[in-house]
Amino acid sequence: MRRLSSVFLAVLAAVGIFLVPASPAAAAEVNLGLSATASASYTSPWESVAAINDGIDPPSSNDTQNRRWGTWPNTGEQWALLTWTQAQTLTSAQIYFFDDGGGVRVPASWKLQRWTGSAYVDIPGTYALAVNAYNTVTFTAVSTTRLRVLLQSGSASVGLLEVKAIGEGGQQPSAWNPPANLVNPLNQVWQHVESTYPNLYGFRNYGWDQVMANRGSINYCVRWDSSAPVSAALRDQIHAALARQFKKWMDVMAGHNAWPYQSVPLKVVGWAVRDRATLQWSDNSVDVYVNDIRENAPQCAEPCGRFFNQSGNYPNCPGGASHHYDMSLWLTAGMGGGAGGDWGQRVGSEYYVNAINAENMHILLHEIGHSFGLDDFYDWTPTGVGGFLMKAGSASQITEFDAWMLRDWWRHLKSRYGY
Numbered sequence: 328m329r330r331l332s333s334v335f336l337a338v339l340a341a342v343g344i345f346l347v348p349a350s351p352a353a354a355a356e357v358n359l360g361l362s363a364t365a366s367a368s369y370t371s372p373w374e375s376v377a378a379i380n381d382g383i384d385p386p387s388s389n390d391t392q393n394r395r396w397g398t399w400p401n402t403g404e405q406w407a408l409l410t411w412t413q414a415q416t417l418t419s420a421q422i423y424f425f426d427d428g429g430g431v432r433v434p435a436s437w438k439l440q441r442w443t444g445s446a447y448v449d450i451p452g453t454y455a456l457a458v459n460a461y462n463t464v465t466f467t468a469v470s471t472t473r474l475r476v477l478l479q480s481g482s483a484s485v486g487l488l489e490v491k492a493i494g495e496g497g498q499q500p501s502a503w504n505p506p507a508n509l510v511n512p513l514n515q516v517w518q519h520v521e522s523t524y525p526n527l528y529g530f531r532n533y534g535w536d537q538v539m540a541n542r543g544s545i546n547y548c549v550r551w552d553s554s555a556p557v558s559a560a561l562r563d564q565i566h567a568a569l570a571r572q573f574k575k576w577m578d579v580m581a582g583h584n585a586w587p588y589q590s591v592p593l594k595v596v597g598w599a600v601r602d603r604a605t606l607q608w609s610d611n612s613v614d615v616y617v618n619d620i621r622e623n624a625p626q627c628a629e630p631c632g633r634f635f636n637q638s639g640n641y642p643n644c645p646g647g648a649s650h651h652y653d654m655s656l657w658l659t660a661g662m663g664g665g666a667g668g669d670w671g672q673r674v675g676s677e678y679y680v681n682a683i684n685a686e687n688m689h690i691l692l693h694e695i696g697h698s699f700g701l702d703d704f705y706d707w708t709p710t711g712v713g714g715f716l717m718k719a720g721s722a723s724q725i726t727e728f729d730a731w732m733l734r735d736w737w738r739h740l741k742s743r744y745g746y
């Protein structure tokens with residue numbers, strides 16, 4: 328379901344759109360790791376696994392300036408993983424070890440593995456153990472969605488400063504070059520959007536507008552429309568799950584068609600609840616709003632909400648602009664299905680908590696798609712396209728077609744931000 332805020336709709340004359348697939352990007356060796364998502368077997372709380380694909384060349388293995396990935400005090404077999412939303416063709420990798428001469432040292436041995444879809448398989452190669460330098464491994468080209476660095480510790484814990492996954496560019500599209508078979512259905516979708524939403528170019532509160540207003544981040548408020556208690560741990564899990572799902576959409580944009588953000592950090596700044604006692608924490612890490620009821624549900628303060636302040640100024644938000652929220656995650660007890668729009672997403676609180684560790688929370692993903700303008704497909708299907716997330720019930724994750732629909736929105740809106 329979708330619902331954008333009601334605004335006065337100005338009727339725009341439909342504009343003919345002609346889609347011409349650009350010629351494929353010239354094949355060039357590029358670091359595809361930059362568009363991957365990094366994860367690891369374990370990360371020391373003061374380190375960051377995002378360090379391994381942030382594009383920063385370390386000054387030395389004992390880098391004290393930039394963020395690092397390390398497993399101290401854990402030892403034994405450890406791993407760091409790069410995951411892409413689409414398969415990448417890789418031909419080499421360059422690994423820079425973290426070694427501080429103390430608790431984190433180069434491993435005793437290491438190797439690369441690729442994901443086959445069901446298992447990790449070793450990539451044959453020569454694995455060096457140099458410090459203060461990249462260790463390069465070249466191999467026969469592999470196509471995979473995951474590259475894993477498997478480390479066996481030696482005298483201490485292990486860590487990495489950077490992982491470059493080298494392959495041919497063009498796998499991660501850098502411009503408007505959808506697969507040929509998607510050009511026609513994407514054309515149909517955009518014409519349908521233009522004819523259905525005549526004010527689509529006048530509307531200024533898409534997720535796009537929110538991310539750009541924040542220069543690459545997004546703030547949320549949780550509307551806890553339930554009497555079920557929430558521990559601090561559950562609060563943090565709800566935050567983490569939302570960030571993981573939101574990231575799936577933003578990863579589609581990383582590196583594409585001048586989209587300026589490699590990642591879009593998500594922060595939950597507030598919680599709204601009927602009764603303060605429902606929230607079982609006493610720290611002040613988030614703003615708490617009690618019994619401010621709208622639509623028969625608790626909400627965070629309107630002076631802090633983007634929906635109510637679409638100029639992007641929050642003069643009456645008690646904590647100032649940094650405490651503003653762009654969207655609400657509205658979790659309603661006993662609700663099935665969902666709703667999404669510029670105001671945020673609404674799903675069942677039980678659904679959310681039960682799916683909190685799911686790889687794909689597909690209802691939430693679908694509703695986030697609406698927040699970025701994507702439409703429903705209740706009564707029609709673009710020609711030649713199978714199941715996809717925005718056609719409710721036909722897919723449970725973001726498909727390539729969903730990804731290209733999102734990119735199409737950016738293609739049509741980016742000029743409003745100067746791109």
Ligand SMILES: [Zn+2]
Nearest residue numbers: 328329703719
């Ligand atoms: Zn929908």
